Amino acid sequence: MSWLQRMFGQDGQQEERPRDPADDYWYSSLEGAVAATSGMLVTTDAALQLPVVLDCEKVLSETVCSLPIKVFRRLPNGGREEADGHPLTDLFAFRPNGFQTSWEFFGQMTWWLAWYRNAYAEIVPGPRGAVDQLVPHHPSCVTPRWSRSTGEVWYDVIDLRTGQRKTLHASEMLHLRALPFSADGLTGVPVTKTSGNIIGAALAVHAYGARFFKNDGQSGGLLEAPPGTFKATVDRDNWLSAWRRARTGSSQHKDAMLEHGIKYNRAQLDNQKGQFLETRNALNEELARIWRVPQHKVGILGKATNNNIEQQAIEFVTDTILPILVLWERKINADLILRPDVYFAEFNVAGLLRGDLESRYKAFFQGRQGGWLSINDIRRMENMNPIPNGDDYLQPLNMAPAGTKPPAAHAPRAALPEDLGLAVSLPQ
Structure with a gap:
């Protein structure tokens, strides 16, 4: 049976799935989901409900898009000077495309790079030259592939602005990809594939806490009925449904009456013994490690001190932000600059390295x-x-190249009266 037949049935009609309330199928979104061992489906929307995940994405993207990037011209003596007249200078400083500022463009692309480990922008020529605009495309709408005949890379794109499908050559696409790479080397492997279990465990703890407090921090219990209380299963189920209606929702704190000698035994949950807070904190630290973001950057201050935060801030630049900036610079120099032997682009990180x-x-x-x-x-x-x-x-004066003769010492000048603060009388 083909996938089309399985989806719509043998006669072309869609198969009717039993709508069982106990079936988790009806409580999850399947689009882009990765099933974790915790039983949670890890999706982009679900993961962003975790504050640490959201903070990591914002810290990385907002840091990169806040840094100035300039184009420089190489000088014969090995130096450099700013190339103010280069077309990319205007593009990076103001509008990379018709609907985004440079802050928005670099922020969005870095956000996608951090989560999907891929970021795409179509290179559009125009009045400013071969690179007049950089139009971003969502990673879920772009499929890179090798051409078997020529060995070149092509990109199949669904343009969300127009709804049209198109194919772009590698020379028409700025593609940022972060490690680890897929087997064919064309794309980076998304975070949901490499770290889905950690994110799923954090989602499970987050969902547990939400359900626990939704029930006013109280757990259910065990109803103990004497033998023969209910003559049929349907009677038991009807009674149990009535009991739950009287004890949940807006009736949660109302009085209830037990009949037929039924006893209620409350289940006791001890979150402290279950190490709920410790588990949540440990998972938050694991989430920060995925993006190599220092814990104090995402509000985890349990082990932070005034002395180590400044050092961690420097390590954040050298170990976390610098690899992203180098990736940006290498791709810009390779794909957007026609004369990389003369011009190159570089971010200025001096502002991030400022201490007190x-x-x-x-x-x-x-x-x-x-x-x-x-x-x-x-x-x-x-x-x-x-x-x-x-x-x-x-x-x-006390430093000179080795082997050179030190400068001659000057004899000290005799002190003048004005040097000693004495008044000098001039002859009339």
């Missing part, structure tokens, strides 16, 4: 005295305008 005011000024002082920072270098890092003659570098 005193530590920052001490570092500036050392750089200035050591001779590798000028006044204007420091002012640029502090988002201040350059000043005239501010590009000069100091050279410490």
Whole structure:
């Protein structure tokens, strides 16, 4: 039997599924779901109900989209200068497309990259040149494939704006993919596939807590009836249904009466013995590890101190954000810049590495005295305008290349009266 026959039946009519209330089929969304060992279906919408998952996605995407990115021109002496006239400079600074700002574009693409481990943007030529617009496409609407005849990569796209299907060549698509990769190397494996069990366990704990407090923190119980109380199963079921109606919903705290010698034994649940809070906290830490986000960034402060948070903030830049930025830069330089030997794009992370005011000024002082920072270098890092003659570098007198003759010492000048603060009388 084909899949079409299984779906619609042998005669082309859709098979009727028994609507059993005990069947979990009617309580879950199958689209894009991954079944976890906890029994939960892990979907994007369900996972975003977990505060830590939402925070990790927001921290990564908002951090990247808040960083300035500029295009530079390589100089013959190994230096660089900003290429203000490059078309990508205008595209990155203002509008990558007709409906998004650069903040929205980089934020959305990084959000998809962090969750789906894939992010796609169609390269549209126009007045600004070969790259006039970057139009993002949802990862669920893009299917990369190899061409068996040419070995090239093509993308089958469903455009949600127009509802049309189209096929784009690899040269027409900016595709960011993060590790781990699929078997064919064309796509990154989504988080739901690699970490579905952890997310499913967190969803199960979250759902348990919601159900527990929905019932006012009370569990059910066991009704003990003397033998022969009910003559038929239907009588027992009718009585039990009436009992539940009298004890649930708006009648939860009303008085109830037990008949026929029935006794009620309440089930006692001890969340403390069950380590409910400990389990939830441990799962939150595991969720943060998926994206390698420091715990204090997602509100987990149990082990945080004033001393280690600053160090963790630096590690967040070097270990978490930097790989994402390098991926962005490599793809931009490879797919969007026609002369990567002359031009290149780079994010500025100096703002993320700023410490407290005193530590920052001490570092500036050392750089200035050591001779590798000028006044204007420091002012640029502090988002201040350059000043005239501010590009000069100091050279410490006690430092010189090895083997060179030290500068001759000057004889000390005799102290003048004005040096001692004495008044000088000039002849009339």
